[in-house]
Amino acid sequence: MDKSFFACFFSKKEGLAFYDLPSILDDSACQILSNRYRPVMTDTIETSIGPVLRRATVADADVIAAVTDAAYAKWVPIIGRKPVPMLVDYVVAVRDHLIDVLESDGTIIALIELVPEPGCLVVENIAVLPAHAGRGHGRRLMAHADSVAADYRLGRVRLYTNLPIQ
Known part of the structure; x- marks a missing residue:
């Protein structure tokens, strides 16, 4: 069937x-x-409300890495190293984590990587192609993370940044 x-x-x-x-x-x-x-x-159909959100597959791993590299590239000279998301093996990450992508006209333009942990959902990575930044895609992905946390009955969503904690 x-x-x-x-x-x-x-x-x-x-x-x-x-x-x-x-x-x-x-x-x-x-x-x-x-x-x-x-x-x-x-x-894979583009809708009138914007890019389509879908679960990533292993076939998307190279594109996920490229989107992540493009999104984080500006931070390398600022923090003096590649941020952790630029060092990840996304074939493994797609298998082990929840990675959802936003697609526009068949092209991945943004992604969110989520890891359910006891008591919270960790946003391991959120990346938007620079050419598509400022259009609400990151906000949409974070709202999606809230929804996923609710589905998993997790009361918190945790997002780590490279900013020092004071």
Whole structure:
């Protein structure tokens, strides 16, 4: 049976989100739904509300690294070293963490890397291509992190920065 159809919903908090129904439904439920409904969207369609948010795959690892490098490059001369997100093996990170990307016209323009820990959801990395900065993508990704934390029943979202704590 083909389980490649998708469902979507609109949430005022995070915009358009896509969920792969076969991951949450058994075969009989999928068969019933696929017989009654045709997919109207896929996870790669640009919508009128902006870039599409989707879960990253290992195939995205090189692009994730490139977006991260571009986003953090300006900090290298300021802090005197590459920030940690520029040193990560994103093939491993995609497997071990929750990485969601924003895609515009089939191109990844921003990402957020999340790590559920006891009591909180850690934002390990948030990066936006410089050409797309200032358009609310980071804000949208942080709102998405709040939603993910709620899904995991975690009461806090933690974001570390390279700024010294005073």
